[in-house]
Amino acid sequence: MLKLNPFGICDMFSFDDFYKLEDSTKEVKILQSLEKRDFVFACVLAGCEYLENIQRVGLKVALKFFDKYKTFEKVLGKMKEHQTYKDRVKPEYE
Numbered sequence: 001m002l003k004l005n006p007f008g009i010c011d012m013f014s015f016d017d018f019y020k021l022e023d024s025t026k027e028v029k030i031l032q033s034l035e036k037r038d039f040v041f042a043c044v045l046a047g048c049e050y051l052e053n054i055q056r057v058g059l060k061v062a063l064k065f066f067d068k069y070k071t072f073e074k075v076l077g078k079m080k081e082h083q084t085y086k087d088r089v090k091p092e093y094e
Contacts, residue, residue, distance in 0.1 A: 015036050015039070018031075018032070027060075030066060030067045031063070033067075034066060034070070038070065038071055041072035042062050043062075045062040046058055046059040046061075047059075051090075052090065054079070054085065054088050054089055054093070055088045056088070057085065062075075065078060065079060076089065076093060
């Protein structure tokens with residue numbers, strides 16, 4: 001996984017190193033419990049420059065849904081049913 005800053009400097013993150021990381025925070029444990037594919041979807045759902053963000057969804061909300069439903073398809077389905085988010089999930093997210 002790569003992260004490019006506005007100055008053209010790139011940081012590289014290794015999934016394998018991240019999954020081996022011993023961290024006691026709940027957020028890290030949730031991310032480590034996800035398959036790599038869903039890890040990426042959780043990050044995108046929390047906010048990225050490729051899609052317009054879902055209003056009132058950041059990392060905390062995204063991880064809450066992923067902790068409970070585990071896969072992107074289930075998370076998106078539940079968000080579409082959720083009172084707060086159902087009208088905010090745009091078709092591009094599918």
